[in-house]
Amino acid sequence: MQPKEILKEHVGKFTSISEEQFQYFFSRFEQRSYRKGQAIITEGDVVDQEFFVLEGCLKTFYINDDIKMFILQFAMPTWWASDYNALYSGSKASVNVDCITDTEVLCLSSKDREEMCKESHDIEHFFRWRTNRGYVASQKRLLSFMNNNTKQRYEELIAQYPELYNLVPKHLIAAYLGVSRETLSRLYHS
C-alpha cells in the first residue's frame, strides 16, 4: 500500500474528510527513510516534529542516571511517535526515539499541525481523536503495570503485537515491561 493510502485509511478511522482536504493534509507531510539503529530524536534535542510510522518499528525510550533504558512505546505501522511532552510544551527532549528496524515514516512539523488545525475544523477533530486514543492506551498500560505481573504483561504485549516476538531482541521487551532481561528470560525457562 502507498504511504498516502496508509495515512488516508488511518485518518478515516477517526474522521471523515473530503478527498481535497486529505490531499492538502498529506501534502504537509514529508516522507523519510531511516536505517536500523538510527536515532530520530535524541535527549536534549529541540522537538518540533512528530512521526507517523508507515513501515518498520520505532522505539521511544528513556535512559536514566544508572544507564538503564525504559521503553515507553514500540511504534508499529500506523502509530505515531515523538516526545509529546517536549513537542507540546516547547521544552527539550527528555526521551529518545530510534529505529529497531529499517523504517519509513511520514514526518509532520508542529507548525504545520497547528496551522492545519486552525484552518480546518475536520483536521482538528482528527487530532483530538488521535490523542484521545493515545490517552486511553496510556491509561490502560498504567493499569496493566499496577495490576498485572510481568508474565501477564509479557503475554498481553505479544498477544497485541505477535510480530514483536521475532522482531525485537528480548532485552528490549524487558525494558518495555520494566524488568531486567534475566527476569524476563526466567519467566519461560524455569
Add this chain to the structure above:
Amino acid sequence: MQPKEILKEHVGKFTSISEEQFQYFFSRFEQRSYRKGQAIITEGDVVDQEFFVLEGCLKTFYINDDIKMFILQFAMPTWWASDYNALYSGSKASVNVDCITDTEVLCLSSKDREEMCKESHDIEHFFRWRTNRGYVASQKRLLSFMNNNTKQRYEELIAQYPELYNLVPKHLIAAYLGVSRETLSRLYHS
C-alpha cells in the same frame, strides 16, 4: 470563586473563546454535589458523562479479582475525571470513580461535548488540548513508575499535591503508588 469563573479560567489556559461562546459552553454543564464516600461511576455502568472538579477530591480506581484497589488518578479541583475508555468507546465502565471528600463537580454529557465540538471549532480546540495535557501527564506517570522507586514516587506525589498528605488516608496513597500500605508505612518509619 464561582463555578463559572473556575471553568472559565481553566478553559482560558488552553484556548481563547468569546464570552458569548463561553456562556453557551457553560450552559451545557450541570452542577452536582456529592458526599464523601459517594460513588459517581461504578464498574459495569454505562458511562456517558465526564466530571470537572470544582471543589473537593475524587479518585478513579480499579478493583482487581483479588479485591485489591489501584488508583489511577486523584482528581483535584480543575481536573477532569471519568472512565475515558468507556466514555470514548461506548463500552461499560471498567473503573470506578468516587468521592474522597465532599465534592462539587460540573458534569458534561458525551452527547453535549460532541455536539459542541461539532458546532464550535474553538471548543473542539479546547478539548484537543485538554486531552493532550492528560496524555502527557499519563506518559510522565508511566515513566515515573518504571524509573523511580516507591519513595521517589511518593515524594513526587506529595510535592505536586501537598494537600493530599492530610486529605487522603495513607492506604489510598499506597494504592496510587502501587504498593501495599505496609510498604508505604515502612518508607518513612524505619
Add this chain to the structure above:
DNA sequence: TACCGAATGTGACATATGTCACGTGATGCC
C-alpha cells in the same frame, strides 16, 4: 576460517516487597 560482539540462558546471592498477624489509638455511632 577464525574471531568478536551481541543476545541469551542460568546459578548464586542480596534486597525489596507482599502477606499475615497483631497491637494501638482515634473516630463515630448506638
Add this chain to the structure above:
DNA sequence: GGCATCACGTGACATATGTCACATTCGGTA
C-alpha cells in the same frame, strides 16, 4: 459510656526481582 470500625505501625517470614558472574550460541566480518 461502650462498642465497632478504621487508620496505621510493625514484626516475621515467603516470594519476586535485581545484580553479578559466567557460559553458550549465532551472525557478521576481518
